[in-house]
Amino acid sequence: MLKRMLVAPDPGRLRLRNATRAVFGIGLAVTFSGLASHSLPAAVAGGLAALLALFTVTDARVRDQALTTSLLPLVGFPVLALATALHDYPLARDLAFLAVVCAGVYARRWGPRGHALGIFAFMAFFMAQFLHAVPGQLPELYTAVALSLVTSSTVRFGLWCYERRLPVPVVPALHGGSGLARTTTRQAIQATAAAAFALGVGQFLSADRWYWAVGTVWWIFVNTASRGETLVRGFRRVLGTVVGIAVGLLVAVPLHGDTALTAALVAVCVFGIFYTAAVSYSWMVFFVTVMAGLLYGLLGVLNPGLLVLRLAETGAGALGATLAVVLVLPVTLHATTDAWIQRALHCVHACTAEAAARLAGSPTADPAPRVTELEALLGRVRLSLAPLVHPLNPLRARKARARQVLVLLDLCAREVRGLAAVAADPDASHDARLDAACRRVESAVLALAQPRPVRTELLAAPAHAPHHHPGAEAALTHLHALEGVLAELAAPLHTSPRSPLVPA
Known part of the structure; x- marks a missing residue:
């Protein structure tokens, strides 16, 4: 698992940039909050607000x-006051907390903005319990929260706004249907x-730390869209918590709340949270768990029994x-994975169409944003298929498929990236065969979208013609390879998920 995290691709070094910026922004936010209030709870609240703002706000455009x-603050402050x-x-508090959970999950139907506001509202209620805050x-x-948001925003949108130069992929959530057929409604x-x-x-286990169990539920449901995804995420959360608690016993408890060392280790944990979030949920939870232990050490309540209780609440x-x-x-x-795969396939076609238009001389065509979108969609496909490829999955046929x-x-994706790289060559010229090849790719995608398999005949790979531009030849090679891969996808996508695959 550690190897996977370290060697995971990081296009444009986005994860590294994001993690480094988070440490800088949150560090400044905590510093200013502490200086303004001279209160440890306020500094913790400010740091958490900055972390949430940098972590959960994922709109496609910088101004959004x-x-x-x-x-x-418009959603967080009223919830915090409540x-x-x-x-x-207790009874009114519990009912209000459940209402915040329901509204926060339902708000995801309005895209990244609803998602971020829902998380912030939930964490405002959670933070009040964590800090035992009173009116x-x-x-x-x-x-502290307002100052932290201003500070972290200054870093994100002013001092270090790499999003203006690098494409940041945002994949809209699956909605589909209305009423109880809508995923966000069901999840709420x-x-x-x-x-x-x-x-x-949680309250049976502890009258003071019961909110940990509710927090576990909330973060398990974040960014999941099916039963299988949620089950796998629950397993990974428990795994990350167990390892995090073990490290907390070895690191956080011996510190006895030492401010300087604790602050340094919290910075390491913040970096780890942001750097691993996109590739490993277990590692992200590990860093969150260690950070929580360090914060409890600063508050003077950390002991081995508290960490064991945290594990029990996480299990609940x-x-x-x-x-x-x-x-x-x-x-x-099945329904969720199929929807994500169809999105990815249509994005493949859009990439080829943009590349072909670029090679034909269109000044506005650009496959690069589509390639970035495809990478993000494939990330969602991997997340959706994670329950099936999990080592503990006993269904061998479905795992192999x-x-x-x-x-x-x-x-x-590899062929599309190669095609986009060819299209980026300003000297690549138009070739009449490109249009035909793109049409065959479109036909292959449409065939995969049908409920039943549609037989398509592959044309032979285009022979090299010396009078054609090398860029066009390379593009045709990528298109033909792409067509072949799409044809191979028909077998796993159009046969019963429970039947064994027949080797080609």
């Missing part, structure tokens, strides 16, 4: 990111049911999420 960030006001009324602390908490109901279960079990939350996705309006894995789909889609 700035707008979403500016809206965070949580502190209900601190002494009298609201002024300093509001000041599932998450609320899971949170209710976790809340009850994971169990609640498992029961909810299995028993409450389950969203099947899922692995073959991933291999073939990666080959598609």
Whole structure:
């Protein structure tokens, strides 16, 4: 798992840039919050607000990111006030928390902005429990959060805004249907049911730290779209928590709240959270768990028993999420994976069309953004297929089929990247054969989109013609290879998922 994290591709070094910027932005936010309030809880609140703003705001355009960030206090401050006001009324507090969970998940239907606002609202309620905040602390908490958002935004949109120069892929969530057929509606109901279960079990385990179980439910449901994805994420969260607690016992407890060393290690954890989030959920949870232990050490309440309780609460939350996705309006894995694969295939066709237009001399055609979009879509396909390729999956036929789909889609991406690189050559000239090849790719994609297999005949690879431009020859080679890979995808996509694959 560590090797996978270290060798995972990082196009444009986006993960490295994002993680480094996060450490810088959050560090400044915590510093200014602490200087303004001289309060440790306020500094923690400010740091958490900055982390959430940098981590959860993922709109495609920079100005949309700035707008979403500016809206965070509008949802966070009222929720924070509500949580502190209900601190002494457990039943009302619990009902309000469940309502925030339901509304926060349902808000994902409005895309990245709804997703970010929902997370911030939930974490505002969670933060009030974490800090045991009371109404009298609201002024300093509001000041710290606002100052942190301004500081982190100055870093993100002013001092270090690499998004203006590098494409940042954003993949819209799957919605589909209306009412209970809509994924976000089903997930809102599932998450609320899971949170209710976790809340009850969590309070049985601890009257003071019960919110950990609810937090586990929330973060398991983030960025999942099917029953299988949620189950795998629950397993990975428990795994990351177990390893994080073990390291916390060895690192955080002996520090005894030493401010300088704790701050340095928290910075390492922040870097780890941002750097690993896109490639390994278990590692991200590991860094979150270690950071939480370090923060509890600063607050003076850390001990081995507290870390064991955290593990028990995490288990309660994971169990609640498992029961909810299995028993409450389950969203099947097959429907979700098929939808993501179809999106990726249509993006493959769009990439080839843009490349062909560029080679034909169009000044506006550019396949590069489509290639970036395809990479993001393939990330979602991998996430969706993760339950099937998981080592613990006993269904060998489905596992083999899922692995073959991933291999073939990666080959598609490789050919598309090569085609885009050829199209970027300003000297590459138009070749009449490119249009025909692109049409065959389009036909292959449409055939894969049919509910039944459609037989397509592959044309022979174009022979090299000396009078043609080398760029056109290279493009034709990529297109023909792409056509062949798309034809191979027909077998795993159009036969029963339970039947064994027949070797080609």
